Amino acid sequence: MSEKSIGSLGKKPSISEVEMTELVLPNDANILGNLLGGRLMHWIDIAAAIAASRHCNKAVVTRAMESLDFKKPVHVGDIVILKAKLIWTGRTSMKIMVKVFSENLKTGQTMQTNEAFLTFVAVDDNAKPVPVPALLPDTVEEIFMFQKQEDSINDSRMNR
Numbered sequence: 059m060s061e062k063s064i065g066s067l068g069k070k071p072s073i074s075e076v077e078m079t080e081l082v083l084p085n086d087a088n089i090l091g092n093l094l095g096g097r098l099m100h101w102i103d104i105a106a107a108i109a110a111s112r113h114c115n116k117a118v119v120t121r122a123m124e125s126l127d128f129k130k131p132v133h134v135g136d137i138v139i140l141k142a143k144l145i146w147t148g149r150t151s152m153k154i155m156v157k158v159f160s161e162n163l164k165t166g167q168t169m170q171t172n173e174a175f176l177t178f179v180a181v182d183d184n185a186k187p188v189p190v191p192a193l194l195p196d197t198v199e200e201i202f203m204f205q206k207q208e209d210s211i212n213d214s215r216m217n218r
């Protein structure tokens with residue numbers, strides 16, 4: 059089956075996956091020499107928006123940033139690698155997980171520093187929500203993340 063016909067049934071997360079690299083410059087840092095949280099949020103938002111838009115081939119808007127975990131600081135001069143991937147789709151909404159890694163260029167050491175979850179909505183020219191292709195989770199991890207999201211939505215519906 060061609061990628062185009064698969065797209066009409068649904069799309070695998072790997073089709074829209076994004077890897078984005080940034081260099082932390084002095085203007086991106088706080089007085090401790092660590093990357094500012096707000097700057098990182100901006101990069102996370104962009105990486106997630108590209109993944110969402112790639113999935114649905116439409117304009118998208120950020121509906122929510124559900125969580126952003128700062129596990130470790132990132133320092134000036136480090137490289138930041140952002141990996142954004144769809145983990146779930148609804149009718150018009152898409153949930154994206156962004157994992158952030160820092161890389162020290164002098165030592166080559168890399169570590170995961172952050173993890174974020176965001177929801178984007180696909181919109182038409184009048185900024186009204188429009189349907190998106192279904193997500194077809196493929197790997198064990200993708201199926202696990204998809205099911206976890208389904209379960210949490212079903213739980214919140216039952217608790218209403």
Ligand SMILES: CC(C)(COP(=O)(O)OP(=O)(O)OC[C@H]1O[C@@H](n2cnc3c(N)ncnc32)[C@H](O)[C@@H]1OP(=O)(O)O)[C@@H](O)C(=O)NCCC(=O)NCCS
Nearest residue numbers: 118119120121122147148149150151177179181185186187
């Ligand atoms: C995004 C927007 C167009 C949605 O419009 P709306 O009238 O709220 O639409 P709906 O209530 O039908 O919700 C649309 C989808 O968002 C989901 N949604 C609504 N609130 C949500 C929330 N707090 N968290 C996660 N998803 C949410 C709904 O479940 C629905 O998903 P589904 O179609 O997959 O079931 C509108 O809220 C908006 O314009 N928000 C501002 C966006 C913005 O300016 N972002 C920053 C710049 S990009």
